[in-house]
Amino acid sequence: MEKLAIIDMGSNSIRFIVVQICENGSYSLLYQQKESIRLGKGLYTKKMLSEEGMERALVCLKMYAHMIKVMGVQTCLAVATAAVRNARNGKEFIERIQSETHIDIEIISGTREAYLGYLGVINTIDSADFIQFDLGGASVEISLIRNRDVIHSISVPIGAVNLTERFKLQNNVSMALLKECTDFIDKNLFQIPWLENVNLPVIGIGGTVRNIAKIDQRITNYQLPRLHNYRLPMDHFENIYEAIISKNFASRKKIPGLSSERADIIIAGAAVIQCLLQLVQGRELIISGCGLREGLFFEYYGRRYGQGKALIDNILEFSTNNFLGKLENVDMGHINQVTRIAVSMFDQLQIRHGYGQRERLMLITAARLHDVGKIINYYDHARLSAFTIGYAPLYGLQQVEQICTSFIAGYHHGTSNKTLRSYRYASLPTPENWKMIRQVSTLLALAEAADVTYEHFITSVDITLVENVAAFVMTTLPGSNYSAADYEMKKLAKQFKKEFGATLMLIWK
Numbered sequence: 001m002e003k004l005a006i007i008d009m010g011s012n013s014i015r016f017i018v019v020q021i022c023e024n025g026s027y028s029l030l031y032q033q034k035e036s037i038r039l040g041k042g043l044y045t046k047k048m049l050s051e052e053g054m055e056r057a058l059v060c061l062k063m064y065a066h067m068i069k070v071m072g073v074q075t076c077l078a079v080a081t082a083a084v085r086n087a088r089n090g091k092e093f094i095e096r097i098q099s100e101t102h103i104d105i106e107i108i109s110g111t112r113e114a115y116l117g118y119l120g121v122i123n124t125i126d127s128a129d130f131i132q133f134d135l136g137g138a139s140v141e142i143s144l145i146r147n148r149d150v151i152h153s154i155s156v157p158i159g160a161v162n163l164t165e166r167f168k169l170q171n172n173v174s175m176a177l178l179k180e181c182t183d184f185i186d187k188n189l190f191q192i193p194w195l196e197n198v199n200l201p202v203i204g205i206g207g208t209v210r211n212i213a214k215i216d217q218r219i220t221n222y223q224l225p226r227l228h229n230y231r232l233p234m235d236h237f238e239n240i241y242e243a244i245i246s247k248n249f250a251s252r253k254k255i256p257g258l259s260s261e262r263a264d265i266i267i268a269g270a271a272v273i274q275c276l277l278q279l280v281q282g283r284e285l286i287i288s289g290c291g292l293r294e295g296l297f298f299e300y301y302g303r304r305y306g307q308g309k310a311l312i313d314n315i316l317e318f319s320t321n322n323f324l325g326k327l328e329n330v331d332m333g334h335i336n337q338v339t340r341i342a343v344s345m346f347d348q349l350q351i352r353h354g355y356g357q358r359e360r361l362m363l364i365t366a367a368r369l370h371d372v373g374k375i376i377n378y379y380d381h382a383r384l385s386a387f388t389i390g391y392a393p394l395y396g397l398q399q400v401e402q403i404c405t406s407f408i409a410g411y412h413h414g415t416s417n418k419t420l421r422s423y424r425y426a427s428l429p430t431p432e433n434w435k436m437i438r439q440v441s442t443l444l445a446l447a448e449a450a451d452v453t454y455e456h457f458i459t460s461v462d463i464t465l466v467e468n469v470a471a472f473v474m475t476t477l478p479g480s481n482y483s484a485a486d487y488e489m490k491k492l493a494k495q496f497k498k499e500f501g502a503t504l505m506l507i508w509k
Contacts, residue, residue, distance in 0.1 A: 227287050
């Protein structure tokens with residue numbers, strides 16, 4: 001088992017995480033902390049890190065060094081970005097950090113910063129073609145991604161802190177100065193030839209875009225307290241931007257969802273995003289809670305525990321396997337059998353239900369995780385599985401898809417109003433989603449019933465649809481006793497007819 005620490009020292013804050021990697025390769029987050037130290041404050045005018053900012057950073061890093069020691073961390077990856085990179089005394093400060101804390105911090109280039117952000121995004125959000133930006137205090141890294149590969153990447157020295165200082169956007173907003181600011185941003189962005197009218201989704205990393213998402217979630221009363229992979233319509237962003245720039249500092253601090261420590265720099269940060277979105281003509285803004293730190297992790301993990309590469313081919317399968325790998329007493333034979341049967345039923349009944357690849361992925365994920373609630377309480381494990389899946393670090397599904405997956409798993413013993421009443425996110429799926437959940441969960445329930453004895457004796461299920469009858473031909477291993485499976489599956493006949501409009505007929509061979 002290994003414990004890995006990662007430190008990201010940016011212009012606005014220092015972030016620290018500790019990840020535990022087990023012998024089987026599964027990993028989990030053990031600890032995380034973030035401190036706003038404003039290291040880049042004053043950098044625009046003096047081109048030097050201030051003594052006050054460096055002292056705040058050292059106090060924070062000494063605390064992290066202590067955590068590294070007491071937690072028994074074997075490896076520490078630490079990087080510094082634009083503020084230290086651009087400061088004349090940046091290298092001197094890094095030497096001071098090493099002397100006083102014994103933490104070795106690498107000053108990374110803007111290109112590498114963009115690449116690490118890309119790794120954090122591409123391994124946790126299922127998108128192949130998009131514009132990515134990572135907006136910090138002193139720079140913004142922008143990349144064009146096509147077919148999951150980086151085509152272009154650039155670091156531009158415009159960030160939330162240095163723009164705020166340059167155009168004096170901290171307090172009451174002067175529309176004339178804001179116009180100067182946006183003109184300056186446009187001048188920098190228009191020099192990037194591959195950005196204009198690219199018409200792709202835009203994925204954003206950083207505190208500014210996360211705060212904008214929090215504001216939108218409060219406005220829309222969004223039930224799920226999750227930012228990663230949250231999708232923000234363009235008109236929502238426009239409305240939030242107009243609301244932010246119309247308020248003074250005191251009023252901005254009262255905006256629901258906006259962090260009070262970011263109220264002074266939010267206008268400059270939002271202006272960068274506004275200018276970028278207008279130039280790109282993007283279809284939607286997607287928020288990534290994963291970025292540089294996760295990119296460092298995936299690069300390290302791929303080199304040490306993967307196949308020598310940092311890019312994960314199937315992020316949903318990988319994250320599902322990782323989640324299962326952290327659990328004890330998992331019956332993989334039962335999981336694999338239920339998954340195989342459920343997917344076979346789904347594929348053969350596709351002409352009846354009409355669902356496609358996304359729904360199939362939800363079923364596979366629900367089937368693989370349908371029993372995880374047993375680690376809490378066997379007697380209520382279906383509902384507990386639903387709750388656990390809803391919060392699990394699964395990547396490759398959109399937020400509403402993960403909630404739908406959780407309900408599919410929660411109904412693996414049959415649909416139940418108890419699960420619906422106990423789950424606070426029941427309003428997120430649409431009526432069309434709920435129809436799909438009921439139908440797909442019926443197939444999972446039948447697959448679960450087919451392996452009720454955990455003997456895995458069913459070798460294949462062949463389905464024939466004749467008018468309003470669905471004949472399930474169950475081929476079994478020689479000498480199998482299928483009475484329990486037949487009894488449990490027949491209990492679902494009424495539900496099957498309600499959802500699929502056909503009478504269920506079981507034939508055993």
